[in-house]
Amino acid sequence: MSEAIYAELKNTPAYVRGAERARQNKAPSRSTPLGSVAAARSSGGSRRDMAEELRAQDDLTAERFGTVYYKPATVAGIDLKLEPLQPSIGTAVHGLDVAEHLDLDDPDPNAELVVFLRTLWLQRRVLAFRGQGHLSRQQMVQFARHFGEVGAQYGERQHKPNSPHILGHQVAAPGIPDMLILPSDEAVPGAASGWHADATWQQRPPMASMLMCREAPPIGGDTCFCDCYGMWEGLPRETKERVASLTAVHVGNVGHQMDGKTPASVHPAARTHPETGRTTLYVQQGFVRKFADEHEVPEDEAHKLLLQLKLQEGRPEYTCRLRWQEGTIALWDNRAVLHTASADFWPHRRTMERLTILDFNEARRKPYYAPPGETAEAPSD
Ligand SMILES: [Fe+2]
Numbered sequence: 001m002s003e004a005i006y007a008e009l010k011n012t013p014a015y016v017r018g019a020e021r022a023r024q025n026k027a028p029s030r031s032t033p034l035g036s037v038a039a040a041r042s043s044g045g046s047r048r049d050m051a052e053e054l055r056a057q058d059d060l061t062a063e064r065f066g067t068v069y070y071k072p073a074t075v076a077g078i079d080l081k082l083e084p085l086q087p088s089i090g091t092a093v094h095g096l097d098v099a100e101h102l103d104l105d106d107p108d109p110n111a112e113l114v115v116f117l118r119t120l121w122l123q124r125r126v127l128a129f130r131g132q133g134h135l136s137r138q139q140m141v142q143f144a145r146h147f148g149e150v151g152a153q154y155g156e157r158q159h160k161p162n163s164p165h166i167l168g169h170q171v172a173a174p175g176i177p178d179m180l181i182l183p184s185d186e187a188v189p190g191a192a193s194g195w196h197a198d199a200t201w202q203q204r205p206p207m208a209s210m211l212m213c214r215e216a217p218p219i220g221g222d223t224c225f226c227d228c229y230g231m232w233e234g235l236p237r238e239t240k241e242r243v244a245s246l247t248a249v250h251v252g253n254v255g256h257q258m259d260g261k262t263p264a265s266v267h268p269a270a271r272t273h274p275e276t277g278r279t280t281l282y283v284q285q286g287f288v289r290k291f292a293d294e295h296e297v298p299e300d301e302a303h304k305l306l307l308q309l310k311l312q313e314g315r316p317e318y319t320c321r322l323r324w325q326e327g328t329i330a331l332w333d334n335r336a337v338l339h340t341a342s343a344d345f346w347p348h349r350r351t352m353e354r355l356t357i358l359d360f361n362e363a364r365r366k367p368y369y370a371p372p373g374e375t376a377e378a379p380s381d
Contacts, residue, residue: 018188090320133327196286220345
């Protein structure tokens with residue numbers, strides 16, 4: 001499947017532009033982590049020399065060894081092994097064959113196994129399913145439908161980017177318009193490096209995202225996730241009180257433009273999770289630019305406060321790291337975790353497929369904040 005993706009990628013303007021740098025044998029740009037990690041790992045020289053040196057370093061032999069700790073669970077007659085990736089977030093679910101154990105033709109959100117997975121997902125916020133590479137793209141869509149309504153490439157259907165600017169090198173999947181293919185190779189490397197939740201510049205950002213790894217580097221390219229409950233709990237009380245009264249402006253990139261307008265949305269800086277009722281810190285470096293003007297936060301305070309909030313991102317205690325293998329699917333809760341790719345895998349290929357998932361319950365799609373103890377209904381618009 002990857003070969004077809006790269007054959008298609010070679011026709012896109014971003015690839016043609018990136019490939020020119022490769023044709024000139026120039027090292028990948030150090031202004032991105034992919035280039036700076038490659039420079040740090042190699043003894044320099046031409047691009048081809050660097051790629052050869054790193055490939056030799058990464059010529060690894062596969063073998064399983066060591067001990068894996070897990071919780072056993074039997075659900076709908078299936079023996080599962082639940083391996084925590086870290087104490088607070090992330091669980092790898094072993095023993096599940098999505099195509100065999102779920103009725104993909106009947107995406108029943110009330111099926112015993114789906115209810116179990118959804119409950120686990122709300123607790124752990126990131127689920128990983130290994131060994132699902134036999135699923136077709138269409139079957140991945142059918143799997144996602146058990147958890148919510150499959151969204152467009154960036155969630156809400158009303159938003160159809162038609163930007164003249166090129167956003168990385170994302171490719172549409174033929175016949176599956178809702179899917180975004182995220183390829184990276186030696187000639188045109190790229191990865192969504194930087195903490196963010198997907199498409200929070202939308203009025204109703206996608207509840208969840210699902211990512212399938214079609215081709216994994218031998219090492220590197222992990223996706224890291226950060227717990228937004230932990231980010232909130234880690235703030236001093238006075239900061240929480242201040243932040244709870246503020247909203248923040250989330251701005252998309254030029255590549256997300258629609259009809260010449262860069263999309264932006266205002267969301268509460270503290271967000272109530274509409275299913276668990278818990279508070280998350282809903283501020284991230286990826287898309288949050290400032291607090292909303294209406295609050296008139298003095299510039300000096302705004303600068304310090306945003307920095308304080310963003311410094312919560314990526315603390316080791318709040319994060320887990322998912323090492324991809326071909327056929328790994330991850331499902332995460334954009335309302336309660338941030339994520340970032342680890343852009344350290346050049347010159348290897350990394351080929352991913354992404355779907356966004358919207359809450360079945362439309363009333364829960366728009367972010368809101370209700371102080372703990374106050375029962376507030378999620379706004380309906
Ligand atoms: Fe993302």
